[in-house]
Amino acid sequence: MEFKAFIEITRPHNCALAGVVGVLGSIVAVGHLPDALTTALVFLVVTLGCAGGNTINDYFDYEIDKINRPDRPLPRGAMGRRTAIYYSLLLFAVGLVFAYMINVYAFLLALVAYAAMFLYAWKLKPLPFVGNLVVAALTGATPLYGAVSVEHLGLAGYLAVCAFLVNVAREVIKDIEDVEGDLAKGARTLPIVWGKGNAAYLGAAFAVLTVVASFLPITAGVGLGYYAMVPVDLIILYAAYLILRSQEREAAHSSQKLLKVSIFLAVMAFLVAALV
Ligand SMILES: CC(C)=CCC/C(C)=C/CC/C(C)=C/CC/C(C)=C/COC[C@H](O)COP(=O)(O)O
Numbered sequence: 001m002e003f004k005a006f007i008e009i010t011r012p013h014n015c016a017l018a019g020v021v022g023v024l025g026s027i028v029a030v031g032h033l034p035d036a037l038t039t040a041l042v043f044l045v046v047t048l049g050c051a052g053g054n055t056i057n058d059y060f061d062y063e064i065d066k067i068n069r070p071d072r073p074l075p076r077g078a079m080g081r082r083t084a085i086y087y088s089l090l091l092f093a094v095g096l097v098f099a100y101m102i103n104v105y106a107f108l109l110a111l112v113a114y115a116a117m118f119l120y121a122w123k124l125k126p127l128p129f130v131g132n133l134v135v136a137a138l139t140g141a142t143p144l145y146g147a148v149s150v151e152h153l154g155l156a157g158y159l160a161v162c163a164f165l166v167n168v169a170r171e172v173i174k175d176i177e178d179v180e181g182d183l184a185k186g187a188r189t190l191p192i193v194w195g196k197g198n199a200a201y202l203g204a205a206f207a208v209l210t211v212v213a214s215f216l217p218i219t220a221g222v223g224l225g226y227y228a229m230v231p232v233d234l235i236i237l238y239a240a241y242l243i244l245r246s247q248e249r250e251a252a253h254s255s256q257k258l259l260k261v262s263i264f265l266a267v268m269a270f271l272v273a274a275l276v
């Protein structure tokens with residue numbers, strides 16, 4: 001067993017980004033950085049939840065990842081599957097302790113989000129489009145988590161809508177990329193049930209909807225720093241063009257990776273707009 005597998009299986013890049021988005025939700029909700037303890041707790045609850053979710057996801061995806069992602073810790077033998085499930089439950093448990101320290105609403109939302117991640121990995125992922133919506137709803141819940149923690153909504157709702165829409169697009173396009181392994185395991189994802197072409201149109205439509213929604217905060221008078229969103233929108237539109245042009249694995253991989261870059265840049269743009 002490799003120690004680094006305990007970090008790698010959590011996909012720390014996703015968890016860190018998610019934790020920042022949780023704190024960003026608090027900032028845009030109240031217009032300033034919350035107190036240090038609340039900021040730390042929000043970051044930890046989201047990060048630990050995301051880590052537990054990615055770990056339990058790899059536990060249930062073991063057979064499919066042997067085809068699609070053989071380099072991941074479980075299929076390559078760097079960690080045992082039993083260790084993975086206990087590790088994910090520990091991450092969730094610690095996250096819930098921190099959530100309880102914030103307020104009762106933050107505790108309840110964390111409980112629902114953690115349960116949804118477990119249910120997604122265990123039963124919902126193979127359901128056409130339902131799995132995509134669950135993941136996207138969880139990413140949309142992330143900025144809302146920050147808002148619930150400071151008991152105020154502010155602009156966090158706009159952030160949640162953008163997070164939901166862009167992740168629906170990305171999840172559908174990731175399923176187009178993973179068709180080969182999903183077919184081998186009999187998963188009934190949207191591109192398998194509905195066709196890669198139709199799935200590409202749906203993914204591209206949600207990408208365009210994300211660009212439209214990205215202008216909502218301007219209607220609420222967000223700061224000039226927000227114009228950093230313009231290049232982000234251009235990247236999203238190019239990702240939509242790529243998947244409409246070709247639904248081959250390489251094109252889908254480029255498109256979904258571009259959407260991930262847009263997510264990171266958009267989070268930075270929102271941070272600048274919220275703090276400048
Ligand atoms: C206009 C615009 C794009 C606004 C950005 C909205 C926003 C705040 C998005 C952040 C969403 C979020 C909480 C991201 C956390 C990290 C993440 C990408 C989570 C979703 O992961 C599921 C995915 O299937 C994991 O796959 P992979 O990234 O390939 O490991």
Ligand SMILES: CC(C)=CCC/C(C)=C/CC/C(C)=C/CC/C(C)=C/COP(=O)(O)OP(=O)(O)O
Pocket residue numbers: 014018045046049050053054057061109110113114117120125135138139141142145
């Ligand atoms: C709101 C709170 C408290 C936490 C939210 C935590 C976050 C950011 C969740 C976002 C969604 C997420 C990253 C869930 C983790 C598990 C997951 C859905 C991973 C995606 O797995 P697959 O759909 O199998 O795709 P891969 O091929 O990348 O494994």
Ligand SMILES: [Mg+2]
Pocket residue numbers: 057058061
């Ligand atoms: Mg998986």
